[in-house]
Amino acid sequence: MKKALLGLLVLFISTLSYAQGGKTITGKVTDESGASLPGVTVAIKGTTSGTITDMNGEFTMKTQSDSDILVFSFIGFTSQEFNTAGKSTLKVILREDMTDLDEVVVVGYGQVRKSDLTGAVASVKAREEVARQYPSVDMLLQGRASGVQVIGDGGPGAALSVRIRGANSLNNSNEPLYVVDGVIINSATEDADINNGGDSNELPAAQNGLTGLNANDIANVEVLKDASATAIYGSRGANGVVIITTKQGESGKDQMPRVNIYSSVDFSEMTKKIDLLDGVGYANYQNEYSAQQGNELKYHVEEGVVYPLADDGTGSFVPVYDAPYVSKDWQEEVYSMGVSYNAGASISGSNGKTKYYFSGGYTDQTGIVETNNIKRGDLRLNLSTQISNRLKLDTRLSLMYQDGSFANGGSKSGGTRSFTKQVLGYRPLVGTYDPDQDIDDDLEQSNPYSWLTDYKDLTEEVRSNIATSLTYDIIKGLKYKLDLGVDYRNKERSRWYGTELFKGAQQNGVANYSFLKRYSYSINNLLMYNRKFNKVHNINATAGVTYDTNQTRSQLYEVSDFLIKTLEEEVPQNGAFAEVPFAFKYKDETIFSVLGRAIYSYKDRYIVTATFRSDKSSKFAPGNQVGNFPSASVAWRAMEESFIRDLNVFDNLKLRAGWGLTGNQGMPPYQTLGTYANVYYVQGGNTVNGYVPERIPNPDLTWETTEQYNLGVDMAFFNNRLRSTVDVYYKDTKDLLNQTPIGPSNGFKSIWQNRGGLENKGFEVAIDGTVYDKNGWSIDLGGHISMNKGKIKDLGLAPETIYKNGEAIEAVYYLGNNVSSGTYFKFPANIFMEGEEIGVFWGHETRGVYAPSIVDYAALYGQEVADKYATMFEPGETIIVDHNDDGEISDADKTVIGNPNPDFTYGLSLNVSYKNFSLSALFDGVYGNEIINGYNMELAYPEGQPKNILTEAYDQAWRSDAPSTTYNALGYRGNQTTLPDNLVEDGSYFRMNNITLSYNFKVKDFAGIDNVNIYATGRNLFTVTNYSGYNPQITSFLYDGMINGVDWSGTPNVKTYLMGINVAF
Structure with missing residues (x-):
């Protein structure tokens, strides 16, 4: 460490x-x-x-x-x-x-000596040349901290999901709180609820809300995990806290300016392809199906070339040799090499009383789809001035401007018309003879080229963050600190569907405009006391009041029926209002808090920490607005005991225990109020304004609370060359804020209620050590493993009869959200059931493809089952287990078919240096989770539809002369109504996250240069997994807690090769 x-x-x-x-x-x-x-x-x-x-x-x-x-x-x-x-x-x-080292740990509203830590806190470390490679800070957490799981594809501007010690809530966000230089900032989830006019087939990609923070400006990152560490943030720390501190100038007298300049370029490519039919294979597939149905053939295949067939006027269909089809591998056509650039500079120093750090950066990131691009510029100024002996002023300012372009789909993809879905499903034959080659109305498909040329998703964003603090030394050991923080975000987003796309063709061009403006500011008044008495008693106390407010204004409107058919030339006034012409969202939230923390240490050996925070939230009705969140923890630095030192085993031994209570008020505001929304609709050819109720209010809503226990031990051996931290924890969440389904006669689908509870329990082990440090060599190894098991304890509903493991049981449950509103997957994939882990898969158990000519089912399952199969299934159909034995396949036969929750996650690190060379490598992995491969909901079934499928699905399809028990017969379409367990795959993986080789040049007497560092990096160079989809780290529905573990056309994963240089003066 x-x-x-x-x-x-x-x-x-x-x-x-x-x-x-x-x-x-x-x-x-x-x-x-x-x-x-x-x-x-x-x-x-x-x-x-x-x-x-x-x-x-x-x-x-x-x-x-x-x-x-x-x-x-x-x-x-x-x-x-x-x-x-x-x-x-x-x-x-x-x-x-030791005083300096102990004070580098940043916790909520202050710092504590490392030796005085009693909670579970992880420090995230990365070499400078590694850290500056990442476009967003949350990516730095991947694989570097135990108990932290990060999910994302790393595409330009793509959102990531971060979870600390599992999920604390079912309906609400499980993202941690981010605090940058004392200012709370929002992450990507505030984009997630702005969809495309309510059309779930056109879900936009959520975009990363942390991209404005330049990783090169980060000094340190601390992850607060247990309640004794997070309770100081009250209701905002329930999911853990990530505290980010940016750099500042060095202390000391008249430090001359130090200049740092860096630049890098990287190249990205997709890591794998899905094996689909080529043009000839697709033509053979369609012809075989047509012949099977007694229809005319669609294509003529001759010497590896596909030609269309046309009526010659006599009723006979003959090849059109002058108009051959071109075979297209759409994955090769639209996924290309992505090139990105990153450059910046910083200057820092001190004149004795004032420390300064000023930086600027520029990023131009293009993904493997040419329309995926982010251009971003950022500036930062950090100043710290000692105005007098007692008064100190700290100011940290940042400004970011970004514009971006995105392909349809992405982190929140899943719509039937997402870009990835079109690339995989669109037929691989293109020819001038086919007048309808661009759009297939029945399948809602469009030529993937059209998504590159006639679809636009453009964003423009400005973000500013200001953190100012004034510290006054009242008396020795006692300080008053005033913190003022502002986080401002202004974002505009416009999307265009031209007439070459299914949606645009239906409505003569569709434009979608959304605006997001958010002001967040905070005021903290703190008293901080830190004194040591009689050389054995140390007290570190903080007390204060805080006020936080968040004002969000978002608008969405959609227009259609345009005269001009490009977004650049069109304006909203030229179109007519479409289905959802206006949607306004006004969200005002305030929290007033009283907080306190006291740390007492005796002989630096026995430490007690107590915290308390009382939050008053505007989201709740009077009488329920106040939530109280205490915590307490203790630590024993056993290494300070002589009988431990005399063992000559430990160089450090500290035992920790903690308890705490945190809250969650993550539901949208106004759920306790009966508010109305203005709506626009067309009546008699005119646009009419009206008002409708927004919800059924519930004035009895109150805080969701999580009680957590933590036991930990910190150890070091062999002259501190081997260091380890072990934690075990238990979390009990009660009064879950849930959207409970209600009857349609109420006019709404659900109502927010406090109902149910869940638990999480697990352990974390982190080990790192210096295995060799001689003769110019230094070798460090590190690793961590984390296990979390979440279970639903209570849902507050009446039990119903369902099937589990083939037996009928009485269970309390409700189903998740429908995956899609399209033809496929228009039903839930997850069930939330008392006694089960969160969001296990709910579908039909299968027994392969019915092939009585090659399988003796009577010998396998008995004559009674064999007879039932013969009456229920045709050869080539999927055998679905009829659990209730009624002779029909229905929802009543569904059961638990898989689990998206991993058994454990882990990470491994290696750091080697020899003279001026250094090598660092990071590996991460997940074991034991399962994934529903949503691609195969369509690609693995030879339905006979005019769209592409897996090569294997056609080659190994059931045929009477070649029966198969793996893939169905041509024309089988049972996949449109069921979720079979053969779509569930092992999601475990082991991945090389990052490997970086760098060299430091010793530069003397040349242009004032002090140091030159060059480095080469590979990211995601390989992934070992059994999952057949693009990426086992799935990114679909990142922020929808009611859909878990479903890969519904998530974007391909990429591997990246990077070269960079850093010059210091």
């Missing part, structure tokens, strides 16, 4: 100043264990001249006189001075300053 911490804190920037005279001094800087220290500042006392040590802790510099005093300083170590008189070589050993 020490190596990772030092690597994160090193600033690879310095300035060389050379004067005439003096002499050359060389040397090496190590810690007390002999490990080299890179990045140590070596300065001539009283001047700004100096250098920094290289990756091996070595330095070379020229002094100004023969007796200059050199000052060696590094964060976490005590500074030392050396007189150079009579010396040309120095060997410097720096000793750890």
Whole structure:
């Protein structure tokens, strides 16, 4: 852990100043264990001249006189001075300053000494050259922290889902709280509810709300996991907290400006293809089906070329040889190499009283689809000024501008017309003879080319974040701190469906416009006390009041029937209002809070932490607005006991235990109020304005609460070369805020209620160590594994009869959301049942394809079953288990067919350095989860429809002369009404997340350059998995808690090759 911490804190920037005279001094800087220290500042006392040590802790510099005093300083170590008189070589050993090291851990509303931590907190570390590669900060969490699962495809601007210790809620968001420099910011979920005029077949891709934060500006990331750590955030910390601190200038007198410039370019390509029929295979498939149905053949195949057939006027169909079809592999045609650029610079320093950090960055990221592109520019200014001995002002400003273009579908894809679905399903033959080649009305399909040329999804966004704090030292140990934070976001999004697309052709062009404007600001008034008494008693206390408000304004309107058919030339006034002409959403939320935390330490050995927060939320009705959230935890630094030290086993041993209560008020506002919404509709050719009730209000709604227990131990062995952290936890969530289904006679589908409860329990183990550190080599290994099991305890509903494992039981349950509103998958995939894990798969159990000519079913299942199969199924149909034995297949025969929740997740890391070379590698994986392969809902069935299918599905289809028990007969369409268990696949995977090789050049006397670092990176270079889809890390329905584990046309995963350079002055 020490190596990772030092690597994160090193600033690879310095300035060389050379004067005439003096002499050359060389040397090496190590810690007390002999490990080299890179990045140590070596300065001539009283001047700004100096250098920094290289990756091996070595330095070379020229002094100004023969007796200059050199000052060696590094964060976490005590500074030392050396007189150079009579010396040309120095060997410097720096000793750890435990006070500095302990204070680098950032927690809610302050910092605590690392030794005083009693909760479960993970520090996310990454080398600078690795961190700056990522377009968003949440991607840095992948594989780097135990108990944290990150899901996303990494496409330009794509949203990610982050879960800490499982799901705490069924209907509400399970995303953690993000706090950047003390300001709470919103992530991508605020985009997720703006769909395309209510048409679930055209679901837009949710976009990442954290992309405005440049990863190169990050100093450290802390993940607060248990209630004793998160309860200080009350109702906002139920899902965990990610605290991000940005960089600032170094402390000290008159630090000369340090300039850092970086640039990189990367190339991305899809990691795998789905094996589909080519043009000839598709023509043979369609012809075979046509012949089977007694119809005319559709194509003529001759010497590997496909020709159309046309009536010659006599009723005979003959080939049209002058108009051959062109065979298209749509995956090859539309998925190409994505090229991205990233560049930026920073300058930092100090004049004694003021520390400053200023940076700017630019990113141009293009995905594997040419219309997927993000261009983003960002600026940041961090200032810290000591106005007087008692008064300090800190200001952190950031500004981001971004515009983007997206292909249809993505993180929230799943519509029957998403881009991925068209690429896979559209027929692979294109020819000038076919006048309807672009659009198939029956299948709602469009030529994938049309999605590139006649579909637009454009965004433009401005985001600003301001964090200002004023700290006043009242008396020794007592401070008052005033925090002011603002997060502003303004986003416009426009989508265009031209007449070459199914939707646009139906309505003569459709344009969809949405606007999102959000203001979020916070005021914190804090009193902080930190004193040590009699050398054994240490008190660190914080008390305060906070006020947070969030104002969101969003609009959506859709127009159609245009005169001009391009988005760039068209304006809304030229179209007529379509189905949902206007949708306005006004959301005002406020929370007023009182909070406190006290940490008491005796002899730095026994630590007690107590926190309390009381939140008053505007989302609830009077009488239910206040929620109280206490926590308590203790720690015993057993290593400080003599009987533990005398064992000569541990270098560190700390035992921790904690309990806490957190809340959740994540439902939309106004659910307790009977509000009305304005609607527009067409009557008599005119647009009419009206008002309708928005919901059935529930004034009795109250806080969803989670009670959590945590036990942990921190250990170190072999002179701190091996370090480990183990945590076990239990979480009990009650009064779930759920959207409970109600009868249609009420006029609404559901009502928000406090109903039900669930639990999560699990363990986390993290290990890292230095396995070798000699002769210029340093090798560090790390790994973590996490297990979480969530179970529904109570749903507050009446039991019903269902089948589970072939037996009828009485169970309390409700079903998830329909996956689609199209022809396929227009039913739920998940069931939420008491006693089961969250969102297990609910469908029909199967016994393969009915093939009585080659399978003796009587020998397998008995004569009675064999006779029933003969009456219920035709050869070539899927055998579906009739659980209730009524001779029919219906919803009553459904049962649990799989589980989307993993048994455990894990990550592995490797860091190697030799002289100026360094190599880092990160692997991550998931084991035990299952996935519904939604692609195969269509691709694995030879229905005979004019669309493409898997090569295997046609080649191995059941035929009377070649019966198969794997794939159905041509023309079988039972997949349109059932969810069979043969669509459930193993979702486990092991992936190379990142591997980076870098080299540090020692640059002397050249243009003031101090350090040049070049690096090459590969991301997602390989994935070991049994899943047959594009990506086992599925991205469909990221923020819909009622659809879990369904891969419904998620975008392909990509592997990336990157080269970059960093120059420090």
